Amino acid sequence: MFGYYLDLALRSLKRNKALTALMVLALALGIGATITTLTTLRVLAGDPLPGRSARLFYPQLDHGPREGYVPGQSEPDMTMAYPDAMNLVHARRATRQAAMALAQAKIVPQRANEHPYFTNGVMTTADFFALFGVPFKYGGGWTADDDERRAPLAVIAEDLNDKLFDGADSVGRTVRINDRDFRVVGVLKHWAPQPRFYTQGLGGRSYGDGDAVFLPLQSARAARMGPQDLECYSNLTDINHIETEPCEWLGVWVELDDAAAVASYKAFLDGYARQQVALGRLQRPSTALRDMMAWLRHVQVVPDDVRMQTYLAFGFLLICVVNTVGLLLAKCLRRSREIGVRRALGATRRAIFGQFMVEAAIVGLAGGVLGLLLAELGLWGVRHQPAEYASLARLDLGMFALTFAVAFVSSLLAGLLPAWRASLVAPAPQLKAA
Numbered sequence: 145m146f147g148y149y150l151d152l153a154l155r156s157l158k159r160n161k162a163l164t165a166l167m168v169l170a171l172a173l174g175i176g177a178t179i180t181t182l183t184t185l186r187v188l189a190g191d192p193l194p195g196r197s198a199r200l201f202y203p204q205l206d207h208g209p210r211e212g213y214v215p216g217q218s219e220p221d222m223t224m225a226y227p228d229a230m231n232l233v234h235a236r237r238a239t240r241q242a243a244m245a246l247a248q249a250k251i252v253p254q255r256a257n258e259h260p261y262f263t264n265g266v267m268t269t270a271d272f273f274a275l276f277g278v279p280f281k282y283g284g285g286w287t288a289d290d291d292e293r294r295a296p297l298a299v300i301a302e303d304l305n306d307k308l309f310d311g312a313d314s315v316g317r318t319v320r321i322n323d324r325d326f327r328v329v330g331v332l333k334h335w336a337p338q339p340r341f342y343t344q345g346l347g348g349r350s351y352g353d354g355d356a357v358f359l360p361l362q363s364a365r366a367a368r369m370g371p372q373d374l375e376c377y378s379n380l381t382d383i384n385h386i387e388t389e390p391c392e393w394l395g396v397w398v399e400l401d402d403a404a405a406v407a408s409y410k411a412f413l414d415g416y417a418r419q420q421v422a423l424g425r426l427q428r429p430s431t432a433l434r435d436m437m438a439w440l441r442h443v444q445v446v447p448d449d450v451r452m453q454t455y456l457a458f459g460f461l462l463i464c465v466v467n468t469v470g471l472l473l474a475k476c477l478r479r480s481r482e483i484g485v486r487r488a489l490g491a492t493r494r495a496i497f498g499q500f501m502v503e504a505a506i507v508g509l510a511g512g513v514l515g516l517l518l519a520e521l522g523l524w525g526v527r528h529q530p531a532e533y534a535s536l537a538r539l540d541l542g543m544f545a546l547t548f549a550v551a552f553v554s555s556l557l558a559g560l561l562p563a564w565r566a567s568l569v570a571p572a573p574q575l576k577a578a
Contacts, residue, residue, distance in 0.1 A: 160475060171515065172510075172514035173515075178460070179515065181457040188339065193277065193436070206220040224396060241269075242269045242271040249263055268359075271288075276342070297363065301332050303353070305331045377390040501559050504558055508556065511551050
């Protein structure tokens with residue numbers, strides 16, 4: 145029976161090629177716009193570390209003045225001063241913890257005729273790699289003892305290893321950074337989580353390639369490497385002594401395995417803040433502890449205009465579906481005599497309804513194919529925009545399947561009213577009119 149409906153639907157669509165083309169185009173435009181914006185939103189709002197993000201938390205303290213403080217309404221700062229970050233790391237109240245700051249690292253190639261250049265770097269502590277599950281190609285990270293003795297060690301990204309050492313195992317070799325020699329202890333596999341969650345609040349990019357070099361925090365500071373983002377509450381007298389100045393420039397991430405661990409760490413964080421207020425270092429006892437996805441929502445890593453474009457695209461799809469309903473309904477009314485003859489020959493209302501739903505489904509699948517092409521064209525346009533996330537806008541297998549799912553569902557919704565109207569056509573009046 146389905147084959148029969150399919151044959152009738154194809155014959156009908158071929159008889160009205162212009163009308164069929166309009167319906168397909170209407171659906172394709174709505175689907176293309178929706179999939180383009182939805183793919184972009186999915187890239188921007190995705191989970192950077194699936195399976196791990198729920199255990200990662202970002203603690204915050206408030207370094208603001210006492211004036212204007214309202215308990216329960218004060219939002220803590222995004223970064224911490226050096227003493228606070230180190231106190232939290234050394235307290236070891238979490239499964240893992242790491243302090244970090246972003247920096248520009250000057251790489252000095254050892255080959256002749258190659259000029260120094262700057263690249264993105266991270267100053268951090270030993271737990272960084274295990275905390276975030278960073279994959280290694282060669283070697284590994286450094287230890288907490290290396291942090292304390294300011295060992296001149298470095299972990300470099302695979303891309304930088306390719307440039308400096310032609311992709312060979314460079315563990316044990318030397319790389320010159322900021323005019324100091326660092327011994328390579330590890331080379332990462334490609335690692336560039338999107339969004340780059342650990343850069344939020346530290347002045348870094350939200351999307352794009354990962355960082356190229358990772359250095360022990362104390363060693364990087366000894367090499368006079370400064371943080372990319374620095375906020376001080378008094379006149380800074382010496383950039384080389386920001387550890388002792390009232391400045392915020394470090395972020396801390398911690399790993400907490402369950403709800404009990406989260407509650408325990410929040411209690412510890414609150415107690416630490418109250419202790420620092422009692423000592424006079426802090427003026428406000430407010431704190432916050434957000435998991436990774438809550439933190440990304442808090443810092444609004446997804447641009448508001450992208451969300452708005454997605455809402456508008458779904459509205460446009462709705463308009464396209466309504467227009468398709470109108471075209472299918474007009475076509476149904478023009479075929480009233482044909483429907484009446486089929487009913488007189490024994491076709492049931494269910495058969496008529498099924499025939500028109502098959503016809504709507506064919507329109508939807510055709511609209512999905514054309515919509516897929518339009519979505520690819522739209523994403524090509526996004527990739528040519530001057531935005532840091534532009535290169536990530538690509539259609540994956542999941543969105544490919546979603547395109548046809550949206551097309552199929554949209555066409556069936558568009559075909560419900562015309563198919564129902566067609567099934568109500570009575571044969572007698574149509575035969576008399578004939």
